[in-house]
Amino acid sequence: MMVIGILLAGGESRRFGSPKAFAQLDGELFYEKAYQALDAVCDRIVIVAHPEIQPRFPAELDVITDLPEFAGEGPLAGILTAMIEKLGDLYVVLPCDMPFVGPAETEKLVSLMDNTKNITAIQTPVEKVPLFSIWKTGLQEALRKELSDGGRRVMVFMEKAGVTWLDSKAINEDPSVFRNINRPDL
Numbered sequence: 001m002m003v004i005g006i007l008l009a010g011g012e013s014r015r016f017g018s019p020k021a022f023a024q025l026d027g028e029l030f031y032e033k034a035y036q037a038l039d040a041v042c043d044r045i046v047i048v049a050h051p052e053i054q055p056r057f058p059a060e061l062d063v064i065t066d067l068p069e070f071a072g073e074g075p076l077a078g079i080l081t082a083m084i085e086k087l088g089d090l091y092v093v094l095p096c097d098m099p100f101v102g103p104a105e106t107e108k109l110v111s112l113m114d115n116t117k118n119i120t121a122i123q124t125p126v127e128k129v130p131l132f133s134i135w136k137t138g139l140q141e142a143l144r145k146e147l148s149d150g151g152r153r154v155m156v157f158m159e160k161a162g163v164t165w166l167d168s169k170a171i172n173e174d175p176s177v178f179r180n181i182n183r184p185d186l
């Protein structure tokens with residue numbers, strides 16, 4: 001079983017004002033936090049980065065950019081790119097802007113994965129959290145079609161592909177662990 005981690009860092013960070021992957025929390029960069037969380041459960045990790053920040057990552061990391069035909073077209077473009085570039089059985093997706101998710105959370109998510117569905121993700125009492133999720137292989141063609149048809153919305157694709165939404169409490173009692181940082185003051 002080959003488990004690939006997909007670290008999403010291909011966004012514009014417009015609301016944040018500077019690249020979120022390189023923002024800091026407790027002396028660590030956001031992308032380092034996400035990397036450590038993925039490292040606990042993945043055989044390999046691929047960072048799908050915005051071209052402008054690709055050179056800033058350490059040379060030993062595997063950093064790619066979106067497929068040219070879908071570049072910058074949102075998280076689905078990043079996920080498809082990683083799935084095409086790295087063949088695996090399972091893909092654990094984590095965005096660079098969820099710095100409170102750590103190894104304990106990725107381990108629980110993997111252990112609670114619903115094998116009967118293509119995607120397993122979580123929902124807190126207030127919202128669904130589509131980008132902290134596990135995707136089975138075999139979705140590449142459906143993803144390509146979705147993007148070619150102009151589909152950009154992650155949750156729309158997830159529902160079409162088949163998704164189980166786990167209660168976030170099963171992974172961490174505190175729902176604020178699953179918040180994503182969009183602005184510098186949050």
Ligand SMILES: Nc1nc2c(ncn2[C@@H]2O[C@H](COP(=O)(O)OP(=O)(O)OP(=O)(O)O)[C@@H](O)[C@H]2O)c(=O)[nH]1
Nearest residue numbers: 008009010011012013014015072073074078095096
């Ligand atoms: N590979 C890739 N990742 C993306 C793309 N757009 C967003 N992401 C990532 O998906 C996650 C959620 O992104 P958002 O916060 O919605 O968007 P953002 O572009 O980073 O920020 P804003 O410009 O403020 O909307 C982050 O980890 C982004 O880096 C994209 O086009 N390609």
